[in-house]
Amino acid sequence: MLKIEALRKAFGQGSNNEKLALAEVNLSLQEGEFVTIIGGNGAGKSTLLNCISGVYEIDEGRITLDSVDITFDPEYKRSRHIGRVFQDPLRGTAYDMTIEENLAIAFAKGKSVGLRPGVAKNDTALFKERLELLDLGLENRIKQKVGLLSGGQRQALTLLMATIVKPKLLLLDEHTAALDPTIARKVLNLTRKIVAEEKLCTLMITHNMKASLEFGTRTIMMHEGKIMMDLQGQERSNMTVDRLIEQFEKRSGAELDNDRMLLS
Numbered sequence: 373m374l375k376i377e378a379l380r381k382a383f384g385q386g387s388n389n390e391k392l393a394l395a396e397v398n399l400s401l402q403e404g405e406f407v408t409i410i411g412g413n414g415a416g417k418s419t420l421l422n423c424i425s426g427v428y429e430i431d432e433g434r435i436t437l438d439s440v441d442i443t444f445d446p447e448y449k450r451s452r453h454i455g456r457v458f459q460d461p462l463r464g465t466a467y468d469m470t471i472e473e474n475l476a477i478a479f480a481k482g483k484s485v486g487l488r489p490g491v492a493k494n495d496t497a498l499f500k501e502r503l504e505l506l507d508l509g510l511e512n513r514i515k516q517k518v519g520l521l522s523g524g525q526r527q528a529l530t531l532l533m534a535t536i537v538k539p540k541l542l543l544l545d546e547h548t549a550a551l552d553p554t555i556a557r558k559v560l561n562l563t564r565k566i567v568a569e570e571k572l573c574t575l576m577i578t579h580n581m582k583a584s585l586e587f588g589t590r591t592i593m594m595h596e597g598k599i600m601m602d603l604q605g606q607e608r609s610n611m612t613v614d615r616l617i618e619q620f621e622k623r624s625g626a627e628l629d630n631d632r633m634l635l636s
């Protein structure tokens with residue numbers, strides 16, 4: 373479903389501050405594969421997601437989604453097939469529009485709807501049904517403005533919006549990091565449920581090593597712009613957080629420097 377070949381991305385090329393953020397990244401994901409991504413500070417995790425979604429142009433390499441070469445497609449074109457949720461709960465929703473209107477905009481993705489999508493009656497029924505999945509009571513508040521919701525409620529809604537039209541790829545960039553632990557777990561469980569039900573090809577960055585092994589089907593660890601560990605199957609099931617840190621230090625020759633990862 374997703375194929376990344378020899379991806380290279382540097383910032384500040386030719387300057388004294390040149391930084392190679394991604395060096396020869398190769399990664400292939402099958403349909404329904406749910407990959408968690410971990411790594412130290414500045415390992416290249418967000419840059420990888422930004423290159424896939426088209427926020428950054430890449431220097432070298434090729435990105436193919438569902439057998440279509442999207443390497444040179446602009447971000448807006450890729451967004452028709454790629455759903456994305458960021459760390460900041462304020463980023464994915466329009467605060468002065470209602471829950472229903474926000475969902476209608478997401479639902480209209482890829483359709484030709486003119487200036488304003490509007491909310492059809494049947495759509496409202498579907499939105500309520502989807503909102504019930506969240507188990508946050510939002511199905512009874514669809515006429516309320518999103519600005520009234522808590523961070524966790526907004527993030528759960530953003531996740532629903534990113535997947536209400538099935539994307540070919542779902543990118544989650546630490547989407548639970550800003551939430552308190554209870555709601556973070558709820559949103560993670562919901563993520564797992566939606567990804568499994570829709571068989572979504574998913575990449576999820578997390579700083580929580582335990583969650584990186586518990587959620588998803590495969591875990592990759594990045595270091596200095598490269599994928600230095602790719603765990604799946606039995607090897608992943610047998611992995612513990614302590615052994616993960618040990619393996620990281622052994623393979624990289626460095627200490628893991630991501631405090632958030634170590635403290636979580």
Ligand SMILES: Nc1ncnc2c1ncn2[C@@H]1O[C@H](COP(=O)(O)OP(=O)(O)OP(=O)(O)O)[C@@H](O)[C@H]1O
Pocket residue numbers: 383384391392393411412413414415416417418419420
């Ligand atoms: N827009 C940018 N301009 C210049 N350098 C950048 C830019 N974005 C990222 N970098 C650099 O590229 C490298 C990789 O950064 P990236 O944000 O991808 O790392 P990360 O693994 O997501 O780290 P963290 O967990 O700390 O967010 C870092 O050295 C970073 O400083």
